[in-house]
Amino acid sequence: MLEINDLGKTYGSGDKATHAIGNVAFHVEVGEFACVVGPSGCGKTTLLKCIAGLLKPSRGEVLLRGRPVTEPPEAMALVFQEYGRSLMPWTTVRNNVLLPLRHKKLSQSERTALVDEAVAAVDLTRFLDHYPWQLSGGMQQRVAIARALAYQPFLLLMDEPFASVDAQVRGDLEDLVLRVHEQFGITTLFVTHDIDESIYLADRVIVLAHAPTEVKEIVPVALPRPRDQIATKALPEFAELRTHVHRLIRHERREEEVAPAPIATTHSEPTHA
Amino acid sequence: MPVAILVGWQLWTAHAHSPKFPRLSTILVDFRKEWLFAQFGTHVVPSLERIGLGFAIGTAVGVLLGVPIGLSPLLRRLALPHIEYWRAMPPPALLPISVVLLRSIGNLQKVSFIAFFCLFPVLLNTIDAVRGLDPTLVDTARSFRVPWPQWIGRMVLPAALPQIVAGMRNSLALAVIMMVLSEYFAATNGVGYVLLISKNTFQLGPMWAAIVLIGLLGYLLNALFLLVERRVLAWHRGWRATVPQ
Numbered sequence: 001m002l003e004i005n006d007l008g009k010t011y012g013s014g015d016k017a018t019h020a021i022g023n024v025a026f027h028v029e030v031g032e033f034a035c036v037v038g039p040s041g042c043g044k045t046t047l048l049k050c051i052a053g054l055l056k057p058s059r060g061e062v063l064l065r066g067r068p069v070t071e072p073p074e075a076m077a078l079v080f081q082e083y084g085r086s087l088m089p090w091t092t093v094r095n096n097v098l099l100p101l102r103h104k105k106l107s108q109s110e111r112t113a114l115v116d117e118a119v120a121a122v123d124l125t126r127f128l129d130h131y132p133w134q135l136s137g138g139m140q141q142r143v144a145i146a147r148a149l150a151y152q153p154f155l156l157l158m159d160e161p162f163a164s165v166d167a168q169v170r171g172d173l174e175d176l177v178l179r180v181h182e183q184f185g186i187t188t189l190f191v192t193h194d195i196d197e198s199i200y201l202a203d204r205v206i207v208l209a210h211a212p213t214e215v216k217e218i219v220p221v222a223l224p225r226p227r228d229q230i231a232t233k234a235l236p237e238f239a240e241l242r243t244h245v246h247r248l249i250r251h252e253r254r255e256e257e258v259a260p261a262p263i264a265t266t267h268s269e270p271t272h273a
Numbered sequence: 274m275p276v277a278i279l280v281g282w283q284l285w286t287a288h289a290h291s292p293k294f295p296r297l298s299t300i301l302v303d304f305r306k307e308w309l310f311a312q313f314g315t316h317v318v319p320s321l322e323r324i325g326l327g328f329a330i331g332t333a334v335g336v337l338l339g340v341p342i343g344l345s346p347l348l349r350r351l352a353l354p355h356i357e358y359w360r361a362m363p364p365p366a367l368l369p370i371s372v373v374l375l376r377s378i379g380n381l382q383k384v385s386f387i388a389f390f391c392l393f394p395v396l397l398n399t400i401d402a403v404r405g406l407d408p409t410l411v412d413t414a415r416s417f418r419v420p421w422p423q424w425i426g427r428m429v430l431p432a433a434l435p436q437i438v439a440g441m442r443n444s445l446a447l448a449v450i451m452m453v454l455s456e457y458f459a460a461t462n463g464v465g466y467v468l469l470i471s472k473n474t475f476q477l478g479p480m481w482a483a484i485v486l487i488g489l490l491g492y493l494l495n496a497l498f499l500l501v502e503r504r505v506l507a508w509h510r511g512w513r514a515t516v517p518q
Contacts, residue, residue, distance in 0.1 A: 054412055073414075078416040087407035089512040090431040099427070100417035151417060204302040 001065060001187050002028040002051070002155055008059035008212075009046055020046045021057070022212030028155075028189055033181055036191045038208030038216075039249055041180035042189045048159050051189070052078050064155060073155075077148035081160040083141040087132040093119065093143050094128045100151040118150035121180050136272060138169035142176065149184060156181075156188045162197070171229045174201060178227060195245045199238060200227060207248045216248050295478045300485060303478035308486050312467065317486070320452055320463040323380060324494070327387025328448040332441055335392045339399025339437075340429060349400065360393045364451060366456050378459035387451040391444035398440030402433035434507045438502055445498055449491040464490070 020043045028034045034197035038044050049055035051062050053161040062069040064076065072078075077100070080086040082125060087096050097115045106114070119125055124135075132140050141161055148156055159175070162170045174197060181188050187213040192198050198205045202221050209216040221241060223232055283297040295303075308317065342348045368386065375382045410432065414424050430437075456465025464483055471480035503510075 049412075053413055073417055074418060077414070078412070080409055080413065084516065085407045086413040088410075088428065088431065089507045090434070091427075099419065102423060102427075103418070107345050126514055131508055131511060133508075134513045189299050 001030045001032070002189065003063040004051065004060070005063070006060035007047070007050060007057050007062065009043070009050055009055070010058045017210035021050070022214045023060075024208075024213055024215055025060075026084045026206050026215055026218060028187060031185055031187055033178075033188045033190065033201055033203050034206060035202035035204075036189065036208060037193065037198040037245065037249075038213070039193055039210060040193055041211065042206065043211045043213040044193070045159055047208075048078075048157055050190050052076060052157055054078075066140075067084055069217070075154040075172075077151045077153035077156055078145050078239065079141075079148050079156070079158040079161045081144050081163050083144045083164075084132075087140060087143055087147075089131065089133050092129050092131060093124060093135075093146075096132060097147045097150050100147060114150045114152070115146075118146040121149055121183060122146045122176060123190070136169075138165045138173060141165060141173060145180065149180060151188075154187060156186045156252075158188065158190045161190075163193070166260055167252075169196075174227065177201065177226075182226070195242055195249065196233070198242045199223070200229075200232060205241075205245060207245055219245060278370045292475075292477060293417050295408065295444055295481060298487065300481040301479050304485055306480050306484040307467075307479050316462050316464050316467050317490075319380075320456065320465065321490075323383045323387055323455070324448045324452045324474045324490075326380075326384045328391050328441075330384065331388040331391025331444055331448070332395050334388070335395030335440070336399050336430075336437060339396045340403055340425060340433075342396075343400040343403025343433075344429075348502070353400075356396065359396070364390050364454060371510070372459050378461075383455040383460070383463075384453070390447050390451050394440040394443035394447070395437060396440075399433060402436035403429060406432055435506055438506060442484070442495070442498060442502070445494055446491065449487070449494065453487060488511075 004027065005025055005071070007021060007024045008019070011018045011020060024047060026034075028120075034046070036044060039264070046055065050057045051069070053062070053069045053076075056070075064073050067073070088099070094115060097118055098111065101111045101114060104111075115128075119128060122145050124139060124142055124146065127135060127139065132143055133135050135143070144161070165173065170181060177190070178201060180186075190201055191200070199221055204220060205217060205219040207216040208214070219241065223237060223241075279297060282349035286294050286296045338352075364386075368387070371382050371386050371389075372378055373383055406429065410428060414428055419428070446507050450462070453468070456463035457469050459468040464487055468480060468483035468487070471477070471483060
């Protein structure tokens with residue numbers, strides 16, 4: 001589905017060059033929910049923009065369904081962290097969701113049906129004719145998710161979508177994303193700095209090392225689905241995975257100080273030690 | 274307060290018997306005689322026509338030029354020095370040459386003159402707004418592959434509209450000034466023309482009546498504009514109230 005090979009991004013050149021992404025390689029399977037997790041400032045957003053075709057990588061390639069990504073592909077939708085700035089405040093929820101459909105070859109009734117379905121999936125049907133700014137932060141992010149769903153992508157990219165909503169709402173939004181992932185079967189790549197969130201959502205967690213970014217380890221998550229905010233997070237396997245990912249990231253932060261602890265989980269298969 | 278000023282004016286002028294400052298009551302009588310509505314068709318309508326056309330053309334050209342200049346750093350570098358130069362030009366300096374260049378003392382020259390100076394506030398505000406577009410919005414449009422006519426029409430222009438409208442308000446005030454100014458020179462009708470002729474023929478009552486009329490025109494046009502703005506930019510006030518600036 002999605003293949004990232006030897007991806008590198010360098011800003012500037014010569015002595016002043018900043019290596020944002022060192023060398024990143026991973027793939028995402030059809031229908032999979034993959035999370036990218038890494039410490040703040042590790043180039044997660046840069047990586048995502050390269051994958052989305054918004055930024056040209058300095059090295060390597062991104063393949064979506066076998067085709068190299070050189071510009072934002074038609075089969076991909078992106079949900080940004082800053083919902084307030086990616087939604088259009090001058091028009092209604094309906095027109096915001098309609099935005100990416102206007103230039104698709106669809107009939108009027110097909111467009112309406114797609115908008116209705118997507119808005120129903122995020123439970124905002126009552127708010128179709130509201131302006132985004134009349135809604136709470138969490139609801140605005142749901143509008144952005146509905147817009148991405150209506151676009152009918154094969155791949156959904158989400159860049160820390162819940163970083164600026166409060167904890168309670170965040171849990172609800174995580175469940176909503178899992179539900180629509182199930183319902184629409186869209187392959188999802190979800191970027192976050194929150195370890196719990198990544199494990200709770202993902203089939204596999206791609207743990208990034210600090211800039212210049214590399215993949216530290218890819219951790220499979222075999223927690224049963226459907227997942228539940230309380231039951232899933234109470235599982236011993238959840239705790240083990242969390243400890244493991246935590247260690248990977250902490251170890252990353254203090255490479256010299258902390259000796260690597262033995263890994264106690266059966267769910268992880270380090271790709272490189 | 275305004276009432277007090279008017280009463281003060283009436284008392285003082287009644288007392289002073291100065292020919293330069295006729296009584297308020299005289300001005301009002303002249304105002305009714307001249308403008309309600311004897312000369313309305315011959316002088317007010319042509320003036321309003323010039324304001325309307327000049328303002329509309331200036332605004333349209335300002336937006337039309339402002340969008341590409343705002344989007345392109347190269348165009349900006351090329352255009353901004355010229356814009357700054359012409360914007361700094363005092364309008365009366367161009368009035369005589371406009372007659373020569375356009376070979377016109379009629380509406381062509383007057384409307385062009387008004388439009389030229391209405392252009393700059395809209396143009397500069399459009400450039401500024403388009404240049405300051407939110408990068409997240411740009412990425413949103415790119416990631417959904419929004420084609421450019423829709424990008425301009427549904428995203429760039431609405432996003433820039435609050436600033437464009439602010440520029441238009443300044444342009445409208447300029448349009449009234451430029452209308453009066455253009456009618457001082459090589460004109461045969463219009464309220465500016467009446468004002469100048471009244472002064473030159475020592476008809477100070479009608480002159481003051483014309484001044485009152487011009488003030489009222491400016492005031493009413495601005496009030497009308499604000500009314501339209503409130504409707505068109507209702508979203509902007511609502512949105513601003515929720516976003517910490």
